[in-house]
Amino acid sequence: MKEGPISSSSNFHHVPIMGKEIIQSLKELPSELTKQGLIIDATIGGGGHSAQILENFPGIKIIGLDQDPLAREAASKRLIQFGKRIEIISTNFADFSLNEQAICVLADLGVSSHQLDEPSRGFSFRLDGPVDMRMNPEKGLSAAELIDTLSEKDLADLIYNLGEEKRSRRIASKIKNDLAENGAYSGTQALSYAIAGCFPPKQRHGRIHPSTRTFQALRIAVNNELESLDSLLEKAPNWLLENGILMVMSFHSLEDRRVKSSFKTDNRLKVLSKKPLRASPQEIELNPRSKSAKLRISAKKYLK
Numbered sequence: 001m002k003e004g005p006i007s008s009s010s011n012f013h014h015v016p017i018m019g020k021e022i023i024q025s026l027k028e029l030p031s032e033l034t035k036q037g038l039i040i041d042a043t044i045g046g047g048g049h050s051a052q053i054l055e056n057f058p059g060i061k062i063i064g065l066d067q068d069p070l071a072r073e074a075a076s077k078r079l080i081q082f083g084k085r086i087e088i089i090s091t092n093f094a095d096f097s098l099n100e101q102a103i104c105v106l107a108d109l110g111v112s113s114h115q116l117d118e119p120s121r122g123f124s125f126r127l128d129g130p131v132d133m134r135m136n137p138e139k140g141l142s143a144a145e146l147i148d149t150l151s152e153k154d155l156a157d158l159i160y161n162l163g164e165e166k167r168s169r170r171i172a173s174k175i176k177n178d179l180a181e182n183g184a185y186s187g188t189q190a191l192s193y194a195i196a197g198c199f200p201p202k203q204r205h206g207r208i209h210p211s212t213r214t215f216q217a218l219r220i221a222v223n224n225e226l227e228s229l230d231s232l233l234e235k236a237p238n239w240l241l242e243n244g245i246l247m248v249m250s251f252h253s254l255e256d257r258r259v260k261s262s263f264k265t266d267n268r269l270k271v272l273s274k275k276p277l278r279a280s281p282q283e284i285e286l287n288p289r290s291k292s293a294k295l296r297i298s299a300k301k302y303l304k
Contacts, residue, residue, distance in 0.1 A: 015048060015287050015289075015290075016048030016049045016051075016052055016108075017108065017110065017249065017279060017283070017287065017289070017290040017293045018249065018277060018279055018283070018290065018293060018295050019048070019049060019052045021277050021295060022049060022052070022053070022106065022247060022295070023052060023053070023056050025245060025247060025272075025297055026053065026056070026057065026104060026245075027056075029103060029104075029243065029244075029245065030243060033103040033241065033243065033244070034057050034059065034060060034103065035059045036059040036060070036061075037059070037060055037061075037102065037103030037104070037241075038060070038061050038062070038063065038100060038101075038102045038103060039053060039060055039061070039062045039063075039102055039103060039104045039105070039106065040062075040063050040065070040096075040098065040102050040104070040105045040106070040236075040239060041053075041062050041063070041064040041065065041106050042065050042093040042096070042105060042106060042107040042232060042236075043065065043066060043093065043106075043107050043108045043109065044064030044065060044066045044071065044072070044075045044088060045066065045068075045071050045074075045075065045108065045112045046071060046074045046075055046078060046112060046114065047064070047074065047075035047076075047078040047079045048078075049106060049108060050062050050064055050075065050079060050086065051078055051079060051082075054079070054082045054085055054086065060085070060103075061084075061085045061086070061087075062085065062086050062087070063087050063088075063089060063098075063102075064079075064086060064087070064088045064089070065088075065089050065091050065092075065093050065096055066088070066090070066091075067090070067091060067092045067135050067136040067139075068112075068115070068135050068136060068137075069090070069136070069137075069138070070114070071112065071114075072088050072090060074114075075088055076088055092135075092136070092228055093107065093228065093231075093232050094224075094227070094228035094229075094231035094232060096235075097235075098239045101239060101240060101241045101244070102239050102240055102241065102244060103240070103241055103244045103245070104240075104244055104245050104246070104247065105236045105239055105240060105244075105245075105246050105247070106247045106249075107232060107236075107247070107248045107249065108249045109225070109229065109248065109249060109250050109251060109255055110249065110251045110289070110293065111123060111219070111251075115135070119188075120132075121133070121134075121137070122134075122142070122143065122188055123188075123215070123219060124188060125188050125189065125191070125192035125209065125211040125212075125215055126189075126209075127188070127189075128187040128188055128189040128190075129187055129188050130142070130144070130187060130188070131143045131144035131147075131184075131185055131187065131188055131191055132144065133215075133218055133219045133222045133223070134222055134223065135223045136223075140222065140223075140224075141222065142222065143218045143219070143222050144184055144185065146218065146221060146222055147175055147176075147179065147218070148179055148184065151176075152172050152173060152176045153172075155172040155175065155176065156168045156169045156171070156172035156173075158217055158218075158221055159171055159172060159213070159214050159217045159218075160217075161217075162216065162217035162220045162221055162226075162254065163213035163214050163215075163216050163217030163218075163220075164213060164253070164254075165213035165214055165217065167198050167199065168214075170198045171195050171198045171214055174194050174195070174197065174198050175191070175194060175195075178194055188215075191211075192209075192210075192211040192215070195210055195211045195214050196209075196210040196211060198210070216252065220254070225255075226254060226255070226258065229255060229258055229259075230258065232248075233248075233258065233259065233262040233266075234262075237266060237268040237269055237300055238268075240300035241300065242300055242301075242302050243299055243300060243302075244299065244300045245272065245297055245298065245299050245300070246263075246269065246297070246298050246299075246300070247295060247296070247297050248295070248296055249293055249294065249295045249296075250293070250294050250296075251292050251293055251294075252292065256276065256294050256296070259296050260276075260296060263296055263298045266298075267301070268300060268301055269298040269299065269300065269301060270298060270299045270300075270301050271296075271297075271298050272297040272298055272299055273295070273296050273297045273298075276294035276295055276296050277294070277295040277296075277297070278293070278294065278295075279291065279293055
């Protein structure tokens with residue numbers, strides 16, 4: 001399937017979720033850490049969180065990571081005023097290694113507004129675009145290639161396990177039959193229409209769109225999101241100084257369960273947030289996408 005054009009990064013809009021809570025958590029660190037410390041922004045996106053941190057802590061430096069070339073370009077433009085205090089690296093956080101220690105590692109696991117709203121990226125079922133869904137559009141299989149490659153059983157298992165979709169068998173059967181009879185889907189809306197047809201009419205116009213869970217599953221699989229998160233949770237504590245903090249913001253239960261379990265069982269960490277922090281009603285009203293966000297925070301223990 002031919003990919004659509006990749007739009008300019010000037011449209012990359014990043015609303016930093018729970019920015020106040022993140023700044024407050026950093027302010028609670030020992031002052032000697034925030035005077036001249038290093039922070040790893042593992043998912044820099046459009047640079048929203050990094051901009052807030054650099055503005056509030058003049059002595060802090062940030063290394064920002066992102067595999068999305070448009071995100072890196074947008075972040076570079078947004079953060080240019082901070083000069084050498086910001087370094088942006090092209091990488092998935094799962095592949096990153098650090099030779100010095102940081103006072104904080106921050107990971108916002110959410111898909112950006114730009115990625116969701118830009119049709120050419122293929123994340124949206126509301127806006128038609130190529131069935132792609134890759135965070136890094138230059139690497140790996142697209143969602144279209146994935147559904148073509150998988151067997152019906154494997155596709156159904158993927159949709160069930162990563163999307164928690166009860167109608168996974170019916171959806172997988174529909175997709176594979178469509179591909180066999182008509183070839184590749186023309187775009188995300190055609191795929192979404194096929195998925196919606198697997199639901200009773202009364203359930204096609206509910207609060208959650210019928211395609212939501214299947215699209216989530218495909219996106220997670222295409223980008224190896226859970227494997228990358230597991231890698232981050234294993235490596236990030238080693239990047240931290242004693243009393244340094246690890247902050248992970250997740251947006252669905254598969255991620256949050258992993259973060260919660262890792263924080264609880266990792267003997268390098270002390271859990272600081274017994275329950276995840278949530279966006280305030282005021283923030284949710286301004287930015288509805290913040291409603292599903294959960295921010296968990298842990299600190300690096302002193303290990304003898």
